[in-house]
Amino acid sequence: MKKLFFLLIINFLPAQQSWTLKQCLDYASANHPLVKQSGVNIQKNDRQISAAKGMLLPSVEAGINHNYSFGSTIDQTTNQRGSLNTQYDQVYAQANWELMNWRNYLNISLSKINKESSTFKMKKAQNDVKLNVIQMFFNYQNSKSWLDVLQTQISGIEDQIKRTEKEVEIGNRPKSDIYDIKANLGTLQEQWVSAKNSRDLSKINLLNALAITKDTLDFEMNEEYLPDLNFNDPDFVKSLLEKNPAYKAVITDVKAEEKNISIAKSAYLPTLNGSYNWSSFYSKTLGKSADAFSDQFKRNKSQQVGFSLNIPVFNKLQVKNNIEIAKLNVINSNYDKEIIINNLTQSINSIKAQFQNSEEKYTLLQANFENQKLSFQKSEEKYKEGLMDAYTFFVVRNNWLQANYNLISSKNEVMQQTELLKVFRSD
Numbered sequence: 001m002k003k004l005f006f007l008l009i010i011n012f013l014p015a016q017q018s019w020t021l022k023q024c025l026d027y028a029s030a031n032h033p034l035v036k037q038s039g040v041n042i043q044k045n046d047r048q049i050s051a052a053k054g055m056l057l058p059s060v061e062a063g064i065n066h067n068y069s070f071g072s073t074i075d076q077t078t079n080q081r082g083s084l085n086t087q088y089d090q091v092y093a094q095a096n097w098e099l100m101n102w103r104n105y106l107n108i109s110l111s112k113i114n115k116e117s118s119t120f121k122m123k124k125a126q127n128d129v130k131l132n133v134i135q136m137f138f139n140y141q142n143s144k145s146w147l148d149v150l151q152t153q154i155s156g157i158e159d160q161i162k163r164t165e166k167e168v169e170i171g172n173r174p175k176s177d178i179y180d181i182k183a184n185l186g187t188l189q190e191q192w193v194s195a196k197n198s199r200d201l202s203k204i205n206l207l208n209a210l211a212i213t214k215d216t217l218d219f220e221m222n223e224e225y226l227p228d229l230n231f232n233d234p235d236f237v238k239s240l241l242e243k244n245p246a247y248k249a250v251i252t253d254v255k256a257e258e259k260n261i262s263i264a265k266s267a268y269l270p271t272l273n274g275s276y277n278w279s280s281f282y283s284k285t286l287g288k289s290a291d292a293f294s295d296q297f298k299r300n301k302s303q304q305v306g307f308s309l310n311i312p313v314f315n316k317l318q319v320k321n322n323i324e325i326a327k328l329n330v331i332n333s334n335y336d337k338e339i340i341i342n343n344l345t346q347s348i349n350s351i352k353a354q355f356q357n358s359e360e361k362y363t364l365l366q367a368n369f370e371n372q373k374l375s376f377q378k379s380e381e382k383y384k385e386g387l388m389d390a391y392t393f394f395v396v397r398n399n400w401l402q403a404n405y406n407l408i409s410s411k412n413e414v415m416q417q418t419e420l421l422k423v424f425r426s427d
Contacts, residue, residue: 020222021137021419024210028133029126032211038122045115052111055104058097058274065090068286085286091297092279099307100272103263110259117252123245129209130423136206138416141221142409143199149405150192153398157185160394184394221415231356237348240424241341250340254333261326267319270311277304348424355417362410369407376400 019027029035067088098104161181207215233239241247280301284290291299312319379396382388 017216018218018220020220021134022222024133024137024206024219025130028129028210032125032129034125034129035122038118038125041118042115042122045111045118048111049108049115052104052107055098055101055107058095060093060095062093063091065092086283087286088281088283089293090279090281092277094277095275097274098271099274100270102266102269106259106263106266110256110263113252113256113259117249117256120245120249120252124249127245127423127426131420133206133209134416134419134423136202136209137219138412140199140202140206140219141412143195143202145408145412146405147192147195147199149401150188150195153401154185154188154192156397157181157188157394161185181394221412231352236352237345240348241344244344244424246340247337247344250333250337254330254337257326257330257333260329261323264319264322264326267315267322268312270309273308273310275304275306275308277306278302351417351420351424355414355421358410358413358417362407362414365403365407365410369403372400372403 065088069084069086069088071084161178165178203215203219206219207213207217278301280297282293282296282300290296376396376399379388379393383393
């Protein structure tokens with residue numbers, strides 16, 4: 001009954017979900033905080049474009065003033081001091097409009113460039129996240145494969161100990177074989193503990209790269225190979241470089257700094273402003289009669305329309321210095337572009353070299369694996385026939401398992417470089 005209850009509990013527990021590399025990349029590129037931050041920056045740039053366009057519109061405000069004045073004053077007509085106890089009410093509306101200011105138009109262009117740059121920076125953030133996930137994913141697969149190899153070795157040695165103990169009992173093997181095998185078993189168990197720790201840490205790092213805080217996932221390989229690439233094409237690196245979002249972002253940053261030079265120069269240009277004001281008021285001396293509010297309001301209405309042309313003449317050398325600073329920022333941005341080009345070129349060439357070398361290594365290891373497998377099969381036959389001691393067989397067996405891991409690791413390296421190239425090839 002207890003066994004049945006246990007089985008029912010197991011059946012109702014949710015199975016651990018297993019993700020492929022593609023699922024990891026899709027999740028990280030949409031949900032990682034760095035990517036979400038970049039999305040917020042794009043929204044901020046949209047608002048900046050709206051704000052820049054809003055500067056072309058007039059500003060309008062309306063208000064009401066209600067004041068009491070107490071004290072004394074001098075009548076200008078009689079030159080006599082009298083009391084000042086009055087009520088004053090005013091209603092007004094006014095509008096101001098910059099009819100011509102080149103800075104406003106240039107700020108619209110700048111804000112559009114900044115939005116374009118933020119879009120590229122979001123794609124760059126997605127690529128950076130993907131590259132990190134790929135590294136962590138294959139580190140986890142390699143550490144997990146090494147742990148599986150050690151587990152296979154340990155299981156094989158444990159079976160070998162049992163068989164050897166039976167052969168010692170019947171006199172076919174010396175007892176020293178058991179001691180040799182157990183000594184090797186202890187060494188492998190120590191390696192297994194270290195490998196288990198390495199696997200657990202690599203999984204933690206992978207979850208961190210995905211920005212997932214709960215360990216509810218496992219990760220499996222999904223073999224996909226990149227189509228043949230013409231690495232000998234002289235434009236191979238250039239083509240990947242020019243479509244890279246980091247390169248596109250720095251190019252737009254240079255454009256933005258160049259636009260800032262024009263904005264700084266616009267301070268030399270005149271500006272034309274227009275204004276309109278409408279108002280009316282009501283006033284009375286406290287304690288005395290006065291015309292009705294409506295009569296005064298109609299009688300005291302006034303309107304004013306004005307235009308002003310402002311021509312900069314001398315501004316303490318501020319504009320000149322701002323222009324020179326903007327020019328230096330352009331020079332600095334061009335150096336940033338050179339740094340990005342150098343770093344991307346190094347990354348692409350490194351991936352290209354590692355891809356070619358890992359592919360060649362994988363081909364060689366395939367042949368070595370088959371040789372190690374044949375050597376193990378022959379040695380196993382000799383060991384069973386008593387023609388080989390336990391330690392020698394242990395060495396041959398471990399060489400074969402090590403060759404098995406080397407082949408898996410090399411294959412993972414080819415796939416890792418393939419996936420890295422896919423990121424650089426994506427627009």
